[in-house]
Amino acid sequence: MIDLNEHSSLEMLHSLPLWGKDEKLLSVESAGESNMNLVLRVNTNIRSVILKQSKPYVRKFPQISAPVDRIEIELCYYQLIEDDDILSGYSPKVIHYNAEHHILLIEDLGNGINFNNIYEKDYKWEDSDFYSISRYLNALHSLEVSNFPDNMEMKKLNHEHLFRFPFLEENGFDLDTVQPGLQKISSKYKTDIDLKHALELLGKRYLALGTTLLHGDFYPASWLKTENGIKIIDTEFAYMGDSEYDLGVLFAHFDLARMDESYQKTFLQLYQHSYAEDLVNAYRGMEIMRRLIGIAQLPLSLSLAEKKSLMEKARNFILPQ
Numbered sequence: 001m002i003d004l005n006e007h008s009s010l011e012m013l014h015s016l017p018l019w020g021k022d023e024k025l026l027s028v029e030s031a032g033e034s035n036m037n038l039v040l041r042v043n044t045n046i047r048s049v050i051l052k053q054s055k056p057y058v059r060k061f062p063q064i065s066a067p068v069d070r071i072e073i074e075l076c077y078y079q080l081i082e083d084d085d086i087l088s089g090y091s092p093k094v095i096h097y098n099a100e101h102h103i104l105l106i107e108d109l110g111n112g113i114n115f116n117n118i119y120e121k122d123y124k125w126e127d128s129d130f131y132s133i134s135r136y137l138n139a140l141h142s143l144e145v146s147n148f149p150d151n152m153e154m155k156k157l158n159h160e161h162l163f164r165f166p167f168l169e170e171n172g173f174d175l176d177t178v179q180p181g182l183q184k185i186s187s188k189y190k191t192d193i194d195l196k197h198a199l200e201l202l203g204k205r206y207l208a209l210g211t212t213l214l215h216g217d218f219y220p221a222s223w224l225k226t227e228n229g230i231k232i233i234d235t236e237f238a239y240m241g242d243s244e245y246d247l248g249v250l251f252a253h254f255d256l257a258r259m260d261e262s263y264q265k266t267f268l269q270l271y272q273h274s275y276a277e278d279l280v281n282a283y284r285g286m287e288i289m290r291r292l293i294g295i296a297q298l299p300l301s302l303s304l305a306e307k308k309s310l311m312e313k314a315r316n317f318i319l320p321q
Contacts, residue, residue, distance in 0.1 A: 001101050004038055004053050006030045013042060013051075018096055018105055020046070032114075035060045035221075035296070036236055037071065041108060048108040049095055054236070055102070061295065067153035070236040071097075071104050076149055077235040078106070080213070086139040090232045109231050115220035118257045119300050130263070132230040133223060134270045137215075137250070141243045141273050145213045151239040155207055158216075158237055162286060163203035166294035167196055173295055181304045186293040189311060198318050202282050210241035218246045219253045244275050248283025255288055255310060256300060278320060285317030 002016065010025045019025070024045045031041040031050055037059055040051045054071035058064040078094050081087035092107040117123055165171055169190045175182035189195055215222065216237030224231040251264050268275075291298055292307050292314075302310070 003055065004040070004051075004101075004103075006038070006040070008040070016098065016101060016103065018051075018098060018103065019044065023047075031108075033060075034234070036066065036234070050092065050106045050108050052104045052106065053102055064157075066157055068102055070151075070154050071102050072099075073149060073151050073154065073238055074234075074236045075104055077238045080145065080148065081140075081143070084139065084143065086135065087143075090136050090230065091235075092231065092233065109224060109226050109228070109233075112224040112226035112231060115223045115225065116299050118220045118253070118259075119298060121258065121301055123257065125259075125263070129225065129230060130266075131270070134267055136230070136232055137218065137246060138270070138272050140215060141212050141246070143213050145240065148213055148238070148240055150209060151216075151237070152207075154216075154237055155239055159203055159207055161294055161296060162206065162290050163199045166290045167199060175293060178297055179304060179307070182293070182307065185304065185308050185311065189289065189293070189315065192315070194319060195315055198282070199286060202286060202318070206241065206245065208241075210239075212241065212243040214239055214241050214243070214246045216241075216246075218249050220257075242279060242283075243273055244279040245283050247271070247275060247280045248285075249287045251280065252284045252287035252291065252314075255284070255313070256291060256298065256302070258302075258306075281317040281320070285314035288314035288317070 002012065004012070006029075008028065010028060013028060014025050025042060026045060027043045029041050031039045034052075035058065036054070038051075038053045038055065042049050042051050052071060052074070054066075054068055056065060056068040058066045075094060075097050078091055081091060082093070092109055095105040095107065097104050115129075165173075166186075167190050169187070175186055215232065215235060216239050217234060218232075222232060222234045224233055250267070254263055288310055290296065291300075292311055300307075
């Protein structure tokens with residue numbers, strides 16, 4: 001396996017069996033700050049493509065091991081939806097897959113931007129964006145799927161950072177480096193036996209096999225706004241599970257972005273599938289907690305008091321009164 005990085009030479013890239021006979025590489029650059037994988041934009045004399053390579057660790061946190069074959073999950077996901085009338089329009093087209101180097105070449109969607117600015121205090125949704133995201137999740141949860149990989153190794157990795165690591169009293173992550181005072185606030189939840197027991201049960205459910213194909217990481221950084229509409233990317237966490245998981249993660253980010261509750265109500269009115277509200281809220285509470293006190297931090301503009309209030313709200317979601 002050739003280990004690429006953001007500074008890989010054109011010569012190194014050209015040595016890979018990815019290109020046409022008369023294709024010449026002209027330039028290469030980073031295509032964004034991906035958490036999990038290396039993502040490069042490669043321009044040639046005939047096209048521009050996105051090259052993704054997975055490695056046996058997390059790109060943003062090299063000290064964290066990760067299954068190197070996760071790129072195959074993304075490939076399976078894109079292949080599965082490529083013939084769907086709705087979903088195919090949201091995802092990049094697969095161009096080439098190289099198993100030896102764990103490289104996926106996909107369509108270049110252009111200079112799109114993700115939705116991380118949703119966390120800014122005065123962010124305003126465009127109705128078309130909101131309804132586009134709703135349409136995607138409806139279509140995804142409608143798919144009849146029988147042979148999708150269980151993706152268990154990625155689920156185990158995610159499970160650690162969803163349900164365990166953020167709630168360890170001594171995990172080596174000083175939250176005061178994120179925001180002074182956050183470490184002290186977090187201690188209440190790291191010593192909450194009832195909360196941790198509920199999270200343990202929820203985590204077992206997450207690891208179980210479900211019946212609905214999920215994106216698995218359906219949050220603003222996975223939504224891309226392009227000249228050709230909304231695109232949904234980064235599907236390496238996809239798995240068969242509870243539809244409530246995708247919903248809970250989504251609504252947690254509505255909370256973290258201080259969006260009015262009316263958005264969630266509207267989304268659920270548009271959602272065409274049955275769901276268990278308590279389970280949606282449990283996953284929602286977990287996602288709020290892990291984003292506030294776990295390692296996968298977000299570009300939030302929340303005060304310490306706002307985070308404290310959200311954590312209490314999240315606890316009540318996980319442990320309904």
